[in-house]
Amino acid sequence: MKMIIKLTFLLAIAAMVLNSCNDLKDDNGNATGNVTFKITDAPFPADFVEAALITVDRLELRKAGGDCPGVPQTEQSENDEDENSHSYGNMEFNCDSGFVSIPLESTELNLLELRNGITEVLANAELPVGEYDMIRLHIVDAEIVLDDGKTFQLKVPGGNSSGLKIKLDTPLVVDENEGTEILIDFDLSRSFIVKGNGKSKKGIMGFIFKPVCRAVQESKAGVLKGFVYETPNIPVPGATVSVIQENDTITSAVTSEGGTYKILGLPAGTYTLACEKEGYATQTIPDVVISETKSTTADILLVKNP
Structure with missing residues (x-):
């Protein structure tokens, strides 16, 4: 999904409007609702930074309560030896922790380009109806690029292993035939901490990546x-x-x-x-x-x- 932000955003909006007007079923005829995930950021106040990049390769949404109600327990995935992994149409569930995996290509995002109302669609998926309370974002890479080309590769805390857990401000209720948008907001000013003297490029020794973000339903x-x-x-x-x-x-x-x-x-x-x-x-x-x-x-x- 490496498209120009404006084009991606417009295509996602069109898809959401169309999907919300049709009956949504998965391959087995089970009821689903449509959810669009967008990403934006609070600002990173540093004129000497050219890009603040993160790479995301997995997005998961947790069923409220941490289980998988309504998912047939007999439909274990043939490609997963884990007895707790089950298929539901084109989706995979870890029924031990209740997380639904959203299909997502590895995507690089420049958070500096997502400011003052600009968003990029990270994923658009159909989910089983029900209530969800947490997002898990798997970040595999993060780096800062200064305007002189100097690059700092950053260590990803937690996100490169278990994933970054983001609690929704209010539980997300997915209803049949309805579309929903979730906004993931990164606060760059608190997520990228300058090592050394941040008042001059010569004084910058590097950055510490400690992601601070929130997730909200745009409809609320x-x-x-x-x-x-x-x-x-x-x-x-x-x-x-x-x-x-x-x-x-x-x-x-x-x-x-x-x-x-x-x-x-x-x-x-x-x-x-x-x-x-x-x-x-x-x-x-x-x-x-x-x-x-x-x-x-x-x-x-x-x-x-x-």
Whole structure:
């Protein structure tokens, strides 16, 4: 699935709309629902980084409760000696832990390209109806490429063995004949930690990869967007807009050259925004309300320090 992001995104949306309008059955006639997995990221505020790459080769979704209700226990896969492995149409289940394996080609993603509302479809699959509560993402490779071509190969903690476990903000209920989208949001600013002095390229000794991400259902989430400016005619690019709830930073965005920002997949609720950039006074906006499936606009005025 190494396509241009825009093309992949548009094709996935078309497929989701069509699938959600048809009866979904697997090869054995069992009811399934359609789930689309997208990936995006919170920003990585480093002008000297050209690419932040991860390679994913497996995606799994866990049945709530850790078992496989409704999966015929007599249909063991002929290609797997594990007595707990069973087939269900074109899917494989590990019924010992309840994870459903989603068909996925090895895919390299540049997380720096997935900012301010841009997403890439990681997988589009039909799943047995039911409730799911966790994603397991198998990351086999991670690296940082600086704008001078220097590359840092990074050790993948956990993801290269058991996989990165991401709990869904609310359980995913897959219903027959319905399409669902899950957004996986990587926070680059916390996932890639600079070793050495990050203020200059000469001072960078490497990076530590400690993936921080969240997973939300887009159908149960809202969008936050806005414009950060010094005056109505002077935008402020490169400002960080953080979304905070109960003293926890949920996610963040960095404004574009035109001063705009866009954050996807925010669960419904009330948040505080903090906007900051060097040379300006930090601006805080309380009581920003996000509603399901709605877009909320919050424009922010930044004032230069005296």
